[in-house]
Amino acid sequence: MCKSLLNRRGPPAVLHVDDDGTFLELVEAFLTDRHGFEVTTATDADAGLDALADDETAVECVISDYEMPGRNGIEFLRAVRERRPDLPFVLYTGKGSESVAADAIAAGVTEYIQKETGTAQYAVLANRVEQAVQRYRSDRRSRRRLAALDAAREGICLIDDAETFEYVNPAYATLYGYDAADLIGSDWRTVHPDDEVDRIESDVFPTVEARGGWSGTSAGLRSDGTTFPESKSVQTLDSGGFVIVVCDMERDERQFDPAEVARQFSD
Numbered sequence: 001m002c003k004s005l006l007n008r009r010g011p012p013a014v015l016h017v018d019d020d021g022t023f024l025e026l027v028e029a030f031l032t033d034r035h036g037f038e039v040t041t042a043t044d045a046d047a048g049l050d051a052l053a054d055d056e057t058a059v060e061c062v063i064s065d066y067e068m069p070g071r072n073g074i075e076f077l078r079a080v081r082e083r084r085p086d087l088p089f090v091l092y093t094g095k096g097s098e099s100v101a102a103d104a105i106a107a108g109v110t111e112y113i114q115k116e117t118g119t120a121q122y123a124v125l126a127n128r129v130e131q132a133v134q135r136y137r138s139d140r141r142s143r144r145r146l147a148a149l150d151a152a153r154e155g156i157c158l159i160d161d162a163e164t165f166e167y168v169n170p171a172y173a174t175l176y177g178y179d180a181a182d183l184i185g186s187d188w189r190t191v192h193p194d195d196e197v198d199r200i201e202s203d204v205f206p207t208v209e210a211r212g213g214w215s216g217t218s219a220g221l222r223s224d225g226t227t228f229p230e231s232k233s234v235q236t237l238d239s240g241g242f243v244i245v246v247c248d249m250e251r252d253e254r255q256f257d258p259a260e261v262a263r264q265f266s267d
Contacts, residue, residue: 011036012133013058017048017076018065018092027063030122037126044068045076052083059087060133061110063125066093066100074100077107086139088132092125159188160241175230175248177223188244193221204234212236217249 014037018024024041031037040059042048045068052059062080066073073091080089091104094115104112111128115121146167149156155172157165165183173180176191183190189197196219207214215233222228229249234242 011038012129013038013040013060014063014129015040015042015048015051015059015061016063017042017045017068018063019043019068020065027122027125030119031126031129034122035126035130037129045071045073045079048076049079049083052080060136061088061090061129063090063092063129066091066095074103074107077104077109081108086136088129088136090125090129090132155246157183157188157244157246158237158241159244163188166241172246175222175228175246176220191221193219193227195219196221208234208236208242218246220246220248 014031016024016027016031016039018027018041021043024043028039028041031039038058040051042051045064048062048064052062064073064076068076071079073093077089077091080087085108088110089108090111090113091100091109092113092115093100101112110132113121113125113128149167149169152169153171155175156169157172158167160166164185164187168178168180168183170180173183176183192200200218204214204216204218213233213235216231218230218232220228220230228251230246231249232244232246234244237243
């Protein structure tokens, strides 16, 4: 059964491909015993591609030799990129040259490491893999979060430290009569009448700064100059800026708590 990465927090799941079976065993023993990695092995690129196809979501990083029968490491990398463009790929090879490194970079390699003598090289390999997988997981979480924001029926936006719209979902833009692209990069004040801007700056933002969030009612300003009452929640983000969830109190009869929605996306 495929293992879901939706909430994966454990050690990396690695596919190691090398035609040297003894070396495979040495690396597997180090990565599993010292670091707790989950390691699957294959002795050629075709077997590695089969392993990816059998359990696509479980593998979080590929480690591959360069010189192998059939496809070499660069050819294997290109084949992996066709199937999993964002999957971390470490070329771990005893054949080090500028041309191999250049080809690997052009093909989209994540890390390029030369094999050396001694066990210190395995610690370097483990560290590089761990960092690559952490970035991979973070990117996946970010993409899933943005997909969820896009699909949400609630109006949701992200405000950066410069107080401009970093992200606006379609529902939020529609509330104010804009296309989402029109709001990105513009000031949050664009969608509020002047007197409401003053109240937000004097009352709402100090509360958000002191407590981490604020919920209440506000006044929205549409692109055609009309205003409407809105239910709104503002929550701080650990990465900086705010997430804002809003609905039109006159038109939206759905029962949901903007504060609860905002918390879901600020965690």
